[in-house]
Amino acid sequence: MAAKAIEVNNLTFSYPDTDEPVLKDINFSINHGEILGIIGPTGAGKSTLAMCVNGLVPQVINGEMEGTVKVNGSEVSESSVAKMSEDVGFVFQEPENQLSQMTIEEEVAFGMGNLGVPRDDMRVRITDALEQVGLTGFEKRSPLALSGGQQQRLAIAAVLAMRPSIMIMDEPTSMLDPKGKNEVYDVLKNLKDYGMTGIIIDHEVERIAAYCDKVLVLYEGEVQMFAPSEEVFTNIKKMHELTLNAPQVTEFLSSYNQAFGKDVKLSTTLEEAVDNFESVCK
Amino acid sequence: MEPYISVKNVSHKYPNGVTAIKDINLDIHEGEVVAILGSNGSGKTTLVKHFNGLLKPTKGEITVGTMNTKKERISKLSSRVGYVFQNPNHQTFLPSVKQELAYGCKNLKMTEEDIETRVQKAIDLFRLEDRLDDNPFDLNSSQRKEVAMASIMAVSPKVIVLDEPTTGQDHKGCKRVLELVRMFQREGHIVVLITHDMHLIGELNCRTVVMNQSEKIADDHASVVFSDKGIMEEAGLQPPQITQFANQITNLDEMKTYLTVESIIEWMKANKEEDVKVGTGS
Known part of the structure; x- marks a missing residue:
């Protein structure tokens, strides 16, 4: 069987001078072409986990690590962060x-320059990457003249051009307006087309809920779901036990079922929720 | 009643020639919570920076209390209008929470006794007793944001501006922001929110001003603004998911103005409309 894109086994990590590990016995794996969402309250260990996947933790940000993280079948701890950046892009x-x-x-x-990509190849990749994020025609402009959403897409393009097989984005949309958020998620969706x-x-x-295939819920350093x-x-x-909320439509259908003794099938996207609700309430 | 903040025909042209806001008229009264919505670059922040004199109108006039912002010093205006920045790191710099809380008051040359009373009030309202000796930078981002809000609260300006208060906050943090906005209102403050967070506005169901391309294009109750498809599209905004859902499932117009899951369920219970007939949708 082909190697998984990411495979994490019994991963435990502690920052120096702390009593409790920030990640506790994490196990999960994802296949090539899948999009994984990581959610959890502030301080759950989400960013630390992401940084374990490209080796920033523990190679640059030190601490005590147990267990293994494999990317495309190779152990992350055996590669340098520079080498890992060819496989794993980080936004x-x-x-x-x-x-x-x-x-x-x-x-x-x-x-790409840092990776030593030849000049001609670079030109092709720049064109490709900018097209992928919808910034074709902006080549000669200053990055500072872009809106927040465009800047975030540019940061993504710079990572895409390095042709990593895995892309990690850590809260890439929190500064963006709704349109900018959609733009970033659309790029995420396109990743699938590129394998x-x-x-x-x-x-x-x-x-x-609308864009990810799988979701991992972290809570106090542990995988809860x-x-x-x-x-x-x-x-x-x-979700509520973990102080988290589901999408509003899911929350609504659940409350509706409870309040009126109904059994509408719960769904997590707007379109499906409307369909399910309609089918029961016609 | 005279408005507390009165914006009359205000435009602002930056030295580089860009007109960031154009012909804005806006009155804000005692006790109001006003959300300012719009995409990145629409002029929201430029508008609000006029309230505390950080920017002066290049055309038109603004009065805050009885002060004309063109004629008053920022230091005087800042005792009337407190600004909580999006990134708490931009306004936290002292080694302990207690010092941080007293900083604004000291700057305004209040008496020691007065400062003590105000800081104590902020400590009580924000439940910070156990954190007074902590370094703000040892706190997590939600806690740091609360310290920034509490230190503004200590100065007790009439107007409190919250710039993107829920950015990067988890579900619990967002609920806390909601409580704090209501607390500010109870304490007699005017609250001005700059935000992209449609869920927050849905929960507050407050007056909502929409900015688009430097102009004010809407100013009404959130439920009215959110159901105006033309305005929402023009400004690149989407109402909360539950409002989009309500718009599609029912032919009962009344329900379209509900902006939270709880309020729709309550309405259904009150109207015994659990078997809401499915409308044509919109």
């Missing part, structure tokens, strides 16, 4: 933190 919350060049073209070229695997950390459960999105979000009782 942070604030795009300004990862933009540094004078023009958009140079910005996209920057990461890429994606991980997104976000508090936006409605978008996670790991299942297809629908299965996670329709377990309303458990």
